[in-house]
Amino acid sequence: MKYRLDDRAIIYTGSITVRVKDVGAAAAQATSIATGSGGFVGGDKRSSNDSYAEATIVLRVPAPKFGAVVDQLAKLGDQQQRDITTEDVTEEALDLDARISSQRARVDSGRRLLAQAKSLSDLVMLEGELAKREADLASLEAKKRRMDDLTALSTITVTLLAPQAEVVTEDDDEIGFMTGLKAGWTGLVGALVLLLTIVGLLLPWLIVIVPVVLGTVWLARRHHRQRLRAMPAPQTPAPTPPSP
Template sequence: MCATRGAAYRRSMRILAPLAAVAALLLVGCAPMLPGGSSSSESAPLPAPATEPFAGEEGAPLDAAGMPAVDAAEQAVVVVGWVSLVASEPVEAADAAAELAQDAGGVVASRTESAGAGDVAERAELTLRVPADVVEALLVDLRTLGDVRDVDVSSTDVAQQVRDLDVRVASVRASVDRLTTLLASAADTQTLLEIEEQLTARTSELESLLAQQASLADQVALSTITVSIASEAIEPAAPATFVDGLVAGWESVVAVAGAALVAAGAALPWLVVLAIPAAILVVVLRRRRRIGVSPSAPSQGDAAPLVP
Protein backbone atom coordinates (compact mmCIF):
# COMPACT_ATOMS: atom_id res chain seq x y z
CA MET A 1 0.00 0.00 0.00
CA CYS A 2 2.77 2.41 0.95
CA ALA A 3 4.78 1.42 -2.11
CA THR A 4 1.81 2.21 -4.33
CA ARG A 5 1.34 5.67 -2.77
CA GLY A 6 5.10 6.46 -3.16
CA ALA A 7 5.04 5.54 -6.83
CA ALA A 8 2.00 7.76 -7.40
CA TYR A 9 3.68 10.68 -5.64
CA ARG A 10 6.79 10.34 -7.80
CA ARG A 11 4.68 10.26 -10.97
CA SER A 12 2.84 13.41 -9.92
CA MET A 13 6.12 15.24 -9.19
CA ARG A 14 7.44 14.34 -12.63
CA ILE A 15 4.37 15.94 -14.16
CA LEU A 16 4.34 19.07 -11.96
CA ALA A 17 8.07 19.91 -12.25
CA PRO A 18 7.98 20.97 -15.95
CA LEU A 19 4.82 22.97 -15.31
CA ALA A 20 6.49 24.83 -12.42
CA ALA A 21 9.52 25.64 -14.61
CA VAL A 22 7.31 27.02 -17.38
CA ALA A 23 5.39 29.14 -14.84
CA ALA A 24 8.66 30.53 -13.47
CA LEU A 25 9.85 31.50 -16.95
CA LEU A 26 6.56 33.26 -17.66
CA LEU A 27 6.82 35.23 -14.41
CA VAL A 28 10.41 36.34 -15.20
CA GLY A 29 9.43 37.49 -18.70
CA CYS A 30 6.54 39.55 -17.39
CA ALA A 31 8.46 41.15 -14.52
CA PRO A 32 9.74 44.30 -16.43
CA MET A 33 6.14 45.25 -17.22
CA LEU A 34 5.17 45.32 -13.58
CA PRO A 35 5.40 48.66 -11.75
CA GLY A 36 8.68 48.96 -9.91
CA GLY A 37 9.85 45.55 -11.24
CA SER A 38 13.37 44.66 -12.50
CA SER A 39 14.74 41.83 -14.57
CA SER A 40 18.17 41.80 -12.89
CA SER A 41 19.14 40.43 -9.53
CA GLU A 42 20.45 43.87 -8.36
CA SER A 43 17.98 46.75 -8.12
CA ALA A 44 18.84 49.86 -10.22
CA PRO A 45 19.43 53.06 -8.25
CA LEU A 46 16.57 55.50 -8.26
CA PRO A 47 17.18 58.94 -9.77
CA ALA A 48 17.75 61.68 -7.22
CA PRO A 49 14.80 64.03 -6.90
CA ALA A 50 15.24 67.42 -8.47
CA THR A 51 15.81 70.09 -5.87
CA GLU A 52 15.52 73.84 -6.14
CA PRO A 53 18.66 75.93 -5.49
CA PHE A 54 18.90 77.28 -1.99
CA ALA A 55 17.59 80.79 -1.96
CA GLY A 56 19.02 81.93 1.36
CA GLU A 57 17.27 83.73 4.15
CA GLU A 58 16.12 86.64 1.98
CA GLY A 59 14.98 84.46 -0.93
CA ALA A 60 17.79 85.58 -3.27
CA PRO A 61 19.27 82.89 -5.59
CA LEU A 62 22.89 81.82 -5.24
CA ASP A 63 25.58 81.92 -7.90
CA ALA A 64 27.88 79.05 -8.97
CA ALA A 65 30.21 79.66 -6.02
CA GLY A 66 27.38 79.36 -3.50
CA MET A 67 27.31 83.08 -2.76
CA PRO A 68 24.23 85.31 -3.10
CA ALA A 69 23.91 86.40 -6.71
CA VAL A 70 24.10 90.14 -7.38
CA ASP A 71 22.08 91.78 -10.11
CA ALA A 72 24.60 93.52 -12.40
CA ALA A 73 22.00 96.01 -13.59
CA GLU A 74 21.71 97.43 -10.06
CA GLN A 75 25.45 97.66 -9.42
CA ALA A 76 27.03 98.55 -12.78
CA VAL A 77 26.62 102.33 -12.60
CA VAL A 78 29.56 104.74 -12.94
CA VAL A 79 29.07 108.06 -11.12
CA VAL A 80 31.22 111.10 -11.94
CA GLY A 81 30.75 114.53 -10.36
CA TRP A 82 32.17 118.06 -10.22
CA VAL A 83 31.67 120.51 -7.35
CA SER A 84 32.87 124.13 -7.38
CA LEU A 85 32.67 126.25 -4.23
CA VAL A 86 34.11 129.44 -2.74
CA ALA A 87 35.69 129.51 0.74
CA SER A 88 37.71 132.11 2.58
CA GLU A 89 40.46 129.52 3.27
CA PRO A 90 40.63 127.09 0.34
CA VAL A 91 43.45 124.99 1.85
CA GLU A 92 41.57 124.43 5.10
CA ALA A 93 38.40 123.65 3.17
CA ALA A 94 40.36 121.13 1.09
CA ASP A 95 41.60 119.46 4.27
CA ALA A 96 38.02 119.20 5.52
CA ALA A 97 36.86 117.75 2.19
CA ALA A 98 39.62 115.12 2.31
CA GLU A 99 38.53 114.13 5.83
CA LEU A 100 34.92 113.81 4.69
CA ALA A 101 35.95 111.48 1.88
CA GLN A 102 38.11 109.32 4.16
CA ASP A 103 35.37 109.11 6.78
CA ALA A 104 33.00 107.89 4.06
CA GLY A 105 35.36 105.07 3.13
CA GLY A 106 36.99 106.81 0.17
CA VAL A 107 40.43 108.12 -0.73
CA VAL A 108 41.99 111.29 -2.14
CA ALA A 109 43.25 110.38 -5.62
CA SER A 110 44.94 113.74 -6.32
CA ARG A 111 45.30 117.21 -4.81
CA THR A 112 46.68 120.52 -6.11
CA GLU A 113 47.02 123.92 -4.40
CA SER A 114 47.75 127.38 -5.82
CA ALA A 115 48.57 130.41 -3.65
CA GLY A 116 46.81 133.63 -4.56
CA ALA A 117 48.60 136.89 -5.38
CA GLY A 118 47.02 140.24 -6.14
CA ASP A 119 43.85 139.72 -8.11
CA VAL A 120 44.53 135.99 -8.52
CA ALA A 121 42.41 133.91 -6.17
CA GLU A 122 43.86 131.18 -4.00
CA ARG A 123 42.74 127.75 -5.21
CA ALA A 124 42.74 124.11 -4.20
CA GLU A 125 41.46 121.13 -6.17
CA LEU A 126 40.91 117.56 -5.05
CA THR A 127 39.86 114.37 -6.81
CA LEU A 128 37.93 112.16 -4.39
CA ARG A 129 37.11 108.47 -4.87
CA VAL A 130 34.20 107.42 -2.66
CA PRO A 131 31.72 104.53 -2.68
CA ALA A 132 28.75 105.13 -4.92
CA ASP A 133 26.22 104.81 -2.11
CA VAL A 134 27.68 107.78 -0.16
CA VAL A 135 27.88 110.31 -3.00
CA GLU A 136 24.67 112.09 -2.06
CA ALA A 137 25.70 112.36 1.60
CA LEU A 138 29.13 113.67 0.57
CA LEU A 139 27.58 116.38 -1.60
CA VAL A 140 25.47 117.51 1.35
CA ASP A 141 28.52 117.66 3.61
CA LEU A 142 30.53 119.62 1.04
CA ARG A 143 27.96 122.40 1.14
CA THR A 144 29.02 123.13 4.72
CA LEU A 145 32.58 123.99 3.65
CA GLY A 146 31.74 127.11 1.65
CA ASP A 147 29.48 128.74 -0.91
CA VAL A 148 28.67 126.12 -3.54
CA ARG A 149 28.63 127.64 -7.04
CA ASP A 150 28.37 124.67 -9.40
CA VAL A 151 27.39 121.02 -8.99
CA ASP A 152 27.44 118.57 -11.89
CA VAL A 153 26.91 114.86 -11.19
CA SER A 154 26.26 112.30 -13.92
CA SER A 155 25.77 108.53 -13.84
CA THR A 156 26.34 106.06 -16.66
CA ASP A 157 24.81 102.58 -16.76
CA VAL A 158 27.52 100.10 -17.83
CA ALA A 159 25.61 96.89 -17.06
CA GLN A 160 25.66 95.80 -20.70
CA GLN A 161 29.39 96.47 -20.92
CA VAL A 162 29.95 94.41 -17.77
CA ARG A 163 27.96 91.49 -19.19
CA ASP A 164 29.82 91.66 -22.52
CA LEU A 165 33.17 91.60 -20.74
CA ASP A 166 32.08 88.65 -18.61
CA VAL A 167 31.07 86.68 -21.70
CA ARG A 168 34.28 87.52 -23.54
CA VAL A 169 36.45 86.64 -20.55
CA ALA A 170 34.69 83.27 -20.14
CA SER A 171 35.04 82.50 -23.86
CA VAL A 172 38.72 83.42 -24.08
CA ARG A 173 39.52 81.57 -20.84
CA ALA A 174 37.86 78.42 -22.21
CA SER A 175 39.90 78.80 -25.41
CA VAL A 176 43.12 79.11 -23.36
CA ASP A 177 42.23 75.93 -21.45
CA ARG A 178 41.60 74.02 -24.69
CA LEU A 179 44.86 75.20 -26.22
CA THR A 180 46.74 74.27 -23.05
CA THR A 181 45.32 70.74 -23.29
CA LEU A 182 46.25 70.50 -26.98
CA LEU A 183 49.73 71.76 -26.23
CA ALA A 184 50.33 68.89 -23.84
CA SER A 185 49.30 66.35 -26.50
CA ALA A 186 51.07 67.89 -29.53
CA ALA A 187 52.56 65.15 -31.73
CA ASP A 188 55.14 67.10 -33.74
CA THR A 189 57.15 70.32 -33.54
CA GLN A 190 55.15 72.19 -36.19
CA THR A 191 51.89 71.56 -34.37
CA LEU A 192 53.52 72.54 -31.10
CA LEU A 193 54.70 75.89 -32.49
CA GLU A 194 51.28 76.69 -33.99
CA ILE A 195 49.51 75.90 -30.71
CA GLU A 196 52.01 77.98 -28.75
CA GLU A 197 51.46 80.96 -31.07
CA GLN A 198 47.68 80.77 -30.70
CA LEU A 199 48.00 80.25 -26.93
CA THR A 200 50.20 83.35 -26.60
CA ALA A 201 47.71 85.48 -28.53
CA ARG A 202 44.78 84.18 -26.50
CA THR A 203 46.62 84.71 -23.22
CA SER A 204 47.40 88.33 -24.14
CA GLU A 205 43.77 88.91 -25.07
CA LEU A 206 42.64 87.38 -21.78
CA GLU A 207 44.99 89.63 -19.78
CA SER A 208 43.70 92.71 -21.63
CA LEU A 209 40.08 91.76 -20.97
CA LEU A 210 40.81 91.10 -17.30
CA ALA A 211 42.44 94.54 -17.02
CA GLN A 212 39.38 96.18 -18.59
CA GLN A 213 37.13 94.20 -16.27
CA ALA A 214 39.11 95.28 -13.20
CA SER A 215 39.13 98.94 -14.29
CA LEU A 216 35.39 98.94 -14.91
CA ALA A 217 34.74 97.25 -11.58
CA ASP A 218 36.85 99.93 -9.85
CA GLN A 219 34.88 102.72 -11.55
CA VAL A 220 31.61 101.11 -10.47
CA ALA A 221 32.77 100.52 -6.90
CA LEU A 222 34.25 104.01 -6.34
CA SER A 223 32.71 107.16 -7.79
CA THR A 224 34.93 110.07 -8.83
CA ILE A 225 34.10 113.51 -7.41
CA THR A 226 36.29 116.51 -8.29
CA VAL A 227 36.11 119.39 -5.80
CA SER A 228 37.42 122.84 -6.84
CA ILE A 229 37.73 125.42 -4.04
CA ALA A 230 38.62 129.09 -4.63
CA SER A 231 38.87 132.16 -2.42
CA GLU A 232 37.11 135.46 -3.14
CA ALA A 233 39.02 137.46 -5.78
CA ILE A 234 40.58 140.68 -4.43
CA GLU A 235 39.05 143.60 -6.29
CA PRO A 236 41.17 146.79 -6.63
CA ALA A 237 39.88 149.67 -4.53
CA ALA A 238 38.58 152.75 -6.40
CA PRO A 239 40.60 155.99 -5.96
CA ALA A 240 39.15 158.16 -3.16
CA THR A 241 41.12 161.47 -3.57
CA PHE A 242 42.65 163.58 -6.34
CA VAL A 243 46.12 162.28 -5.52
CA ASP A 244 44.90 158.70 -5.69
CA GLY A 245 43.34 159.43 -9.08
CA LEU A 246 46.55 161.09 -10.29
CA VAL A 247 48.61 158.11 -9.17
CA ALA A 248 46.17 155.72 -10.81
CA GLY A 249 46.28 157.74 -14.05
CA TRP A 250 50.08 157.86 -14.06
CA GLU A 251 50.23 154.10 -13.43
CA SER A 252 47.89 153.56 -16.37
CA VAL A 253 50.09 155.80 -18.59
CA VAL A 254 53.17 153.89 -17.53
CA ALA A 255 51.41 150.61 -18.17
CA VAL A 256 50.29 151.72 -21.65
CA ALA A 257 53.76 153.07 -22.46
CA GLY A 258 55.34 149.86 -21.28
CA ALA A 259 52.95 147.84 -23.40
CA ALA A 260 53.76 150.05 -26.41
CA LEU A 261 57.49 149.59 -25.89
CA VAL A 262 57.01 145.86 -25.63
CA ALA A 263 55.04 145.88 -28.87
CA ALA A 264 57.69 148.00 -30.59
CA GLY A 265 60.44 145.71 -29.39
CA ALA A 266 58.53 142.70 -30.69
CA ALA A 267 57.93 144.41 -34.07
CA LEU A 268 61.47 145.73 -34.59
CA PRO A 269 63.01 142.43 -35.75
CA TRP A 270 60.21 142.05 -38.27
CA LEU A 271 60.80 145.59 -39.57
CA VAL A 272 64.48 144.84 -40.09
CA VAL A 273 63.73 141.59 -41.87
CA LEU A 274 61.17 143.25 -44.16
CA ALA A 275 63.38 146.32 -44.83
CA ILE A 276 66.12 144.29 -46.51
CA PRO A 277 64.03 142.87 -49.37
CA ALA A 278 62.25 146.23 -49.72
CA ALA A 279 65.62 148.01 -50.21
CA ILE A 280 66.72 145.42 -52.77
CA LEU A 281 63.46 145.87 -54.67
CA VAL A 282 63.89 149.68 -54.77
CA VAL A 283 67.46 149.39 -56.14
CA VAL A 284 66.37 146.97 -58.88
CA LEU A 285 63.51 149.23 -59.99
CA ARG A 286 65.77 152.28 -60.20
CA ARG A 287 68.32 150.44 -62.35
CA ARG A 288 65.63 149.26 -64.73
CA ARG A 289 64.31 152.80 -65.03
CA ARG A 290 67.78 154.21 -65.88
CA ILE A 291 68.36 151.53 -68.51
CA GLY A 292 64.97 152.05 -70.13
CA VAL A 293 65.33 155.89 -70.45
CA SER A 294 68.47 156.72 -72.58
CA PRO A 295 69.31 160.22 -74.25
CA SER A 296 68.73 160.28 -78.04
CA ALA A 297 70.24 162.82 -80.55
CA PRO A 298 67.81 165.06 -82.52
CA SER A 299 67.14 163.85 -86.09
CA GLN A 300 67.60 165.96 -89.30
CA GLY A 301 63.91 166.33 -89.80
CA ASP A 302 63.64 167.82 -86.40
CA ALA A 303 66.43 170.42 -86.99
CA ALA A 304 65.50 173.97 -86.26
CA PRO A 305 64.87 176.16 -89.37
CA LEU A 306 67.46 178.82 -90.32
CA VAL A 307 66.45 182.38 -89.73
CA PRO A 308 67.14 184.61 -92.83
Protein backbone atom coordinates in the same frame (compact mmCIF):
# COMPACT_ATOMS: atom_id res chain seq x y z
CA MET B 1 33.35 95.13 -4.64
CA LYS B 2 31.03 96.45 -7.33
CA TYR B 3 28.06 98.57 -6.30
CA ARG B 4 24.84 97.89 -8.18
CA LEU B 5 21.52 99.66 -7.85
CA ASP B 6 18.64 97.35 -8.73
CA ASP B 7 21.13 95.01 -10.41
CA ARG B 8 22.41 97.84 -12.58
CA ALA B 9 26.09 98.79 -12.89
CA ILE B 10 26.26 102.58 -12.57
CA ILE B 11 29.23 104.92 -12.84
CA TYR B 12 28.75 108.12 -10.82
CA THR B 13 30.81 111.20 -11.63
CA GLY B 14 30.45 114.62 -10.06
CA SER B 15 32.05 118.03 -9.81
CA ILE B 16 31.35 120.78 -7.32
CA THR B 17 32.70 124.30 -6.84
CA VAL B 18 32.59 125.83 -3.37
CA ARG B 19 33.72 129.27 -2.22
CA VAL B 20 35.40 129.02 1.18
CA LYS B 21 37.07 131.37 3.62
CA ASP B 22 40.26 129.34 3.95
CA VAL B 23 41.21 127.16 0.97
CA GLY B 24 43.86 125.19 2.88
CA ALA B 25 41.56 124.35 5.78
CA ALA B 26 38.69 123.44 3.45
CA ALA B 27 40.99 121.19 1.42
CA ALA B 28 41.95 119.34 4.59
CA GLN B 29 38.26 118.93 5.45
CA ALA B 30 37.47 117.63 1.96
CA THR B 31 40.24 115.08 2.30
CA SER B 32 38.90 114.00 5.69
CA ILE B 33 35.39 113.63 4.26
CA ALA B 34 36.70 111.34 1.50
CA THR B 35 38.86 109.17 3.76
CA GLY B 36 36.14 109.05 6.41
CA SER B 37 33.75 107.58 3.85
CA GLY B 38 36.23 104.88 2.90
CA GLY B 39 37.69 106.71 -0.12
CA PHE B 40 40.93 108.45 -0.95
CA VAL B 41 42.41 111.45 -2.74
CA GLY B 42 43.13 110.78 -6.41
CA GLY B 43 44.60 114.19 -7.23
CA ASP B 44 45.38 117.50 -5.55
CA LYS B 45 46.26 120.72 -7.40
CA ARG B 46 46.57 124.06 -5.63
CA SER B 47 47.61 127.59 -6.56
CA SER B 48 47.77 130.78 -4.54
CA ASN B 49 49.33 134.22 -4.25
CA ASP B 50 48.73 137.33 -2.16
CA SER B 51 45.24 137.91 -3.55
CA TYR B 52 44.15 134.56 -4.94
CA ALA B 53 43.86 130.95 -3.79
CA GLU B 54 42.32 127.88 -5.38
CA ALA B 55 42.45 124.11 -4.92
CA THR B 56 41.18 121.35 -7.19
CA ILE B 57 40.97 117.96 -5.49
CA VAL B 58 39.90 114.71 -7.11
CA LEU B 59 38.23 112.35 -4.66
CA ARG B 60 37.42 108.67 -5.10
CA VAL B 61 34.65 107.54 -2.77
CA PRO B 62 32.49 104.38 -2.50
CA ALA B 63 29.54 104.66 -4.85
CA PRO B 64 26.89 104.13 -2.12
CA LYS B 65 28.23 107.23 -0.32
CA PHE B 66 28.55 109.41 -3.41
CA GLY B 67 25.51 111.62 -2.76
CA ALA B 68 26.27 112.06 0.95
CA VAL B 69 29.87 113.07 0.24
CA VAL B 70 28.79 115.65 -2.35
CA ASP B 71 26.36 117.15 0.16
CA GLN B 72 29.09 117.33 2.82
CA LEU B 73 31.43 119.06 0.41
CA ALA B 74 28.75 121.62 -0.43
CA LYS B 75 28.61 122.57 3.26
CA LEU B 76 32.27 123.56 3.35
CA GLY B 77 31.27 127.04 2.18
CA ASP B 78 29.09 128.73 -0.40
CA GLN B 79 28.31 126.28 -3.23
CA GLN B 80 28.79 127.89 -6.66
CA GLN B 81 28.29 124.98 -9.02
CA ARG B 82 27.33 121.31 -8.94
CA ASP B 83 27.35 118.87 -11.85
CA ILE B 84 26.39 115.21 -11.38
CA THR B 85 26.40 112.61 -14.16
CA THR B 86 25.58 108.91 -14.19
CA GLU B 87 26.39 106.27 -16.79
CA ASP B 88 24.68 102.90 -16.93
CA VAL B 89 27.28 100.33 -18.02
CA THR B 90 25.28 97.21 -17.18
CA GLU B 91 25.25 95.93 -20.75
CA GLU B 92 28.97 96.51 -21.14
CA ALA B 93 29.66 94.71 -17.87
CA LEU B 94 27.56 91.70 -18.85
CA ASP B 95 29.20 91.58 -22.27
CA LEU B 96 32.66 91.66 -20.70
CA ASP B 97 31.72 88.86 -18.31
CA ALA B 98 30.56 86.69 -21.21
CA ARG B 99 33.64 87.43 -23.31
CA ILE B 100 35.97 86.69 -20.40
CA SER B 101 34.23 83.40 -19.71
CA SER B 102 34.50 82.41 -23.38
CA GLN B 103 38.13 83.48 -23.61
CA ARG B 104 39.05 81.52 -20.50
CA ALA B 105 37.55 78.43 -22.09
CA ARG B 106 39.65 79.04 -25.22
CA VAL B 107 42.79 79.40 -23.09
CA ASP B 108 42.06 76.14 -21.27
CA SER B 109 41.47 74.42 -24.62
CA GLY B 110 44.75 75.77 -25.95
CA ARG B 111 46.63 74.48 -22.93
CA ARG B 112 45.15 71.01 -23.39
CA LEU B 113 46.11 70.97 -27.05
CA LEU B 114 49.60 72.15 -26.20
CA ALA B 115 50.02 69.29 -23.73
CA GLN B 116 49.06 66.83 -26.49
CA ALA B 117 51.44 68.23 -29.13
CA LYS B 118 53.26 65.44 -30.99
CA SER B 119 55.78 67.38 -33.08
CA LEU B 120 57.98 70.41 -32.74
CA SER B 121 56.08 72.31 -35.43
CA ASP B 122 52.78 71.64 -33.64
CA LEU B 123 54.35 72.74 -30.35
CA VAL B 124 55.57 76.04 -31.80
CA MET B 125 52.23 76.74 -33.51
CA LEU B 126 50.20 75.94 -30.40
CA GLU B 127 52.46 77.99 -28.15
CA GLY B 128 51.94 81.01 -30.39
CA GLU B 129 48.17 80.53 -30.46
CA LEU B 130 48.05 80.05 -26.69
CA ALA B 131 50.09 83.20 -26.10
CA LYS B 132 47.64 85.19 -28.27
CA ARG B 133 44.64 83.79 -26.41
CA GLU B 134 46.22 84.58 -23.03
CA ALA B 135 47.00 88.14 -24.16
CA ASP B 136 43.40 88.66 -25.28
CA LEU B 137 42.17 87.31 -21.94
CA ALA B 138 44.50 89.63 -20.02
CA SER B 139 43.20 92.62 -22.02
CA LEU B 140 39.56 91.73 -21.29
CA GLU B 141 40.30 91.21 -17.60
CA ALA B 142 42.04 94.59 -17.43
CA LYS B 143 38.96 96.28 -18.92
CA LYS B 144 36.76 94.48 -16.42
CA ARG B 145 38.93 95.59 -13.49
CA ARG B 146 38.76 99.17 -14.73
CA MET B 147 34.98 99.03 -15.02
CA ASP B 148 34.69 97.44 -11.59
CA ASP B 149 36.81 100.24 -10.18
CA LEU B 150 34.66 102.94 -11.78
CA THR B 151 31.42 101.39 -10.56
CA ALA B 152 32.72 100.68 -7.06
CA LEU B 153 34.42 104.04 -6.53
CA SER B 154 32.83 107.24 -7.77
CA THR B 155 34.88 110.26 -8.81
CA ILE B 156 34.20 113.71 -7.38
CA THR B 157 36.18 116.76 -8.46
CA VAL B 158 35.86 119.53 -5.89
CA THR B 159 37.11 123.04 -6.62
CA LEU B 160 37.67 125.28 -3.61
CA LEU B 161 37.83 129.03 -4.22
CA ALA B 162 38.94 131.82 -1.96
CA PRO B 163 36.42 134.66 -1.41
CA GLN B 164 38.09 136.89 -4.02
CA ALA B 165 38.55 134.21 -6.68
CA GLU B 166 36.33 134.27 -9.75
CA VAL B 167 34.18 131.37 -10.86
CA VAL B 168 34.81 130.46 -14.50
CA THR B 169 31.95 128.60 -16.18
CA GLU B 170 31.97 127.00 -19.60
CA ASP B 171 28.28 127.76 -20.19
CA ASP B 172 28.49 131.54 -19.78
CA ASP B 173 27.56 133.37 -23.01
CA GLU B 174 29.85 136.38 -23.17
CA ILE B 175 28.84 139.28 -25.40
CA GLY B 176 30.14 142.76 -25.97
CA PHE B 177 32.87 144.67 -27.77
CA MET B 178 35.81 143.10 -25.91
CA THR B 179 34.47 139.60 -26.46
CA GLY B 180 34.08 140.27 -30.18
CA LEU B 181 37.53 141.83 -30.33
CA LYS B 182 39.04 138.83 -28.58
CA ALA B 183 37.27 136.41 -30.92
CA GLY B 184 38.35 138.42 -33.96
CA TRP B 185 41.95 138.56 -32.80
CA THR B 186 41.94 134.83 -32.14
CA GLY B 187 40.58 134.20 -35.63
CA LEU B 188 43.21 136.50 -37.20
CA VAL B 189 46.03 134.79 -35.36
CA GLY B 190 44.67 131.39 -36.40
CA ALA B 191 44.51 132.48 -40.06
CA LEU B 192 48.08 133.83 -39.95
CA VAL B 193 49.34 130.63 -38.37
CA LEU B 194 47.62 128.61 -41.09
CA LEU B 195 49.06 130.85 -43.82
CA LEU B 196 52.60 130.61 -42.41
CA THR B 197 52.20 126.85 -42.11
CA ILE B 198 51.25 126.59 -45.79
CA VAL B 199 54.15 128.85 -46.80
CA GLY B 200 56.55 126.79 -44.70
CA LEU B 201 55.24 123.63 -46.34
CA LEU B 202 55.60 124.96 -49.89
CA LEU B 203 58.88 126.85 -49.48
CA PRO B 204 61.24 123.83 -49.79
CA TRP B 205 59.43 122.76 -52.96
CA LEU B 206 59.58 126.28 -54.40
CA ILE B 207 63.32 126.47 -53.72
CA VAL B 208 63.81 123.36 -55.82
CA ILE B 209 61.13 123.81 -58.47
CA VAL B 210 61.48 127.54 -59.32
CA PRO B 211 65.16 127.35 -60.46
CA VAL B 212 64.35 124.27 -62.55
CA VAL B 213 61.41 125.99 -64.22
CA LEU B 214 63.37 129.20 -64.86
CA GLY B 215 66.31 127.19 -66.24
CA THR B 216 64.02 125.24 -68.53
CA VAL B 217 62.42 128.43 -69.85
CA TRP B 218 65.83 130.02 -70.43
CA LEU B 219 67.12 126.97 -72.31
CA ALA B 220 63.97 126.85 -74.44
CA ARG B 221 64.31 130.49 -75.39
CA ARG B 222 68.02 130.09 -76.14
CA HIS B 223 67.34 127.07 -78.33
CA HIS B 224 64.63 129.00 -80.14
CA ARG B 225 66.99 131.93 -80.81
CA GLN B 226 69.70 129.58 -82.10
CA ARG B 227 67.24 127.98 -84.51
CA LEU B 228 66.26 131.39 -85.80
CA ARG B 229 69.92 132.30 -86.44
CA ALA B 230 70.59 129.01 -88.20
CA MET B 231 67.73 129.45 -90.64
CA PRO B 232 68.77 130.91 -94.08
CA ALA B 233 67.61 134.41 -94.78
CA PRO B 234 64.71 134.52 -97.21
CA GLN B 235 65.79 135.45 -100.77
CA THR B 236 63.98 138.19 -102.61
CA PRO B 237 62.99 136.97 -106.10
CA ALA B 238 64.56 138.86 -109.06
CA PRO B 239 62.24 141.34 -110.75
CA THR B 240 60.63 140.14 -113.96
CA PRO B 241 61.74 142.22 -117.03
CA PRO B 242 58.96 144.05 -118.77
CA SER B 243 57.57 142.53 -121.92
CA PRO B 244 58.57 144.23 -125.26
